[in-house]
Amino acid sequence: MLLVNWLADTGELGRLFRDVDWSATELGAMKSWSPSCQTAVGICLRSPVPAALFLGRAERLIYNDRFIPFLPAGSHPAALGQPGSSASEMVARASFATSPIVGPDGIAVEGKLCTYAGMPLGSTMDEVQELRAAVDLVGLGRYRSDPLTQAIEWDAHLKAMWDLPPDAPVDLAVFLQGIHPDDRDRVAAALGQSVDPAGDGVCDIEYRVVGVNGGFERWVATRGKTVFEQDRVVSFHGVVLDISERKRAEQTNVMLIAELQHRTRNLLAVVDGLAEQTIASCETLADFAVPFRQQLATLSRVQGLLSRGETSPVMISEVVKLELQALGAKPDGRRVIVDGPDVPLPSRSVQILALGLHELATNARKHGALAAPDGRLSVTWDVDDGAAERRLVLEWEETGVIARDALAAERVGRGRALIEESLPFQLDAKTRLEIGRDSVRCSVSLALE
């Protein structure tokens, strides 16, 4: 007595099962099978784990979709309904739980149902396939060694890491030969430790591989596991991963941090020097605070510009405008004129140039064009493609300055050293500063590298 659609939702094998001409076998037409056999067929086909059913004296094979990987390669779907000797062997080797199919009399055994019991539900072969995919995706090399026979097995990927062809034989000497000479002792020690039954058997180490021909250097990470049985090593196996990219990134980080530290210390030395210089030009502590803070603010603005990195160089217009705006002088095309082409500055020139411009702007604010009602400031520059090298030529011009007294002239003079000495010293620039009774002119010419 069969239910309608009793083979619904039984997958590919359910459809194939229906199409087999069972009447041509000693089992006879399907309808004549005992209820226990029919129930067993349903359980087998719907089993969430690999399952195989062996029916009758000939042990004819019925199996579900998940069992396919357990069949000898290429034997699906022809194996369905055939005497299942090879499948029976496979089942005997792997972890299958076998239950007899007992007939209506409760005595006769009509067959056996074998269900996979080796792994958690829903994993089994899927998990093996997934692991294989993961190994391929990450590019792991695999190895295994047998301590009894001393045989070492490597997969082709691992051999490639050692610069070996896929069919090359591997032994301990070849393994060590491909390792960077400076790392060999360390690797050998780690391996020795991992086969010590007193330890955890894990070998987790990073080292350099140069290949058996010594033609390159790559970093690898390996994780191996020794299996012990009663304190005796029975196997050692593991995986190797190429981590050269990560190591390069780490090395770059170390270099960047060292460079940052260098810049920070240099900056502190500059702050120290500026404090020293400002103290020398001040009579009281109150005189010190304002110019010193303003210089720190200039350094801070410069850091902001330079932190953009090498890919976006600092433009001369940015430095000029920032230093003018910091003192409230906005380029308006009339009293304050800023004009020149886009010129990227060599990064090492930015800080000292900004400090020089700050000095000029501060003087203009206190005693020069920015302090006079009719004062006019023009900052213009151009590129001189002359003989040997490209140079930036910058002209700072203040006119309409209130005729200055001797004291003001002296104050302006204090900033002169920075402008006239610093740029030639640090950048091999040429500078010329002329302070007239009612005008200030400064020209700077520096190489653009």
Add this chain to the structure above:
Amino acid sequence: MTVLEQPTPRVLLVEDEYIVASALSRGLRICGAEVIGPAATVTNALTLIESTATIDGALVDINLRGVQAYAVVDALIAKRVPTVLATGYEVSVVPNRYRGLVVLQKPFDPVDAMAALGLSQ
């Protein structure tokens, strides 16, 4: 017994950052030194070493405009000039063969530089 007046020690300063070089020059002078330089490049420093008869000590930043200044250090060692190195990097960047030299990490006090040169007065 007459006390002989100690001659002013002549110290070569090699440093490429103007603000730092000028502050150090002032500091060294306050410590009683006569400053030779400052030199901002390897070439300038070598010229000064060549053309100066007596140098009692040298203070050398090991990185000048992105160029290592060991050629300067070698020239000073060849002339047996007591030399102190200065750097913004870790002291460990100094090659082993210069490990005998004092390395000062920036920023530092000119007084310490003079002491390291054995020129404290």
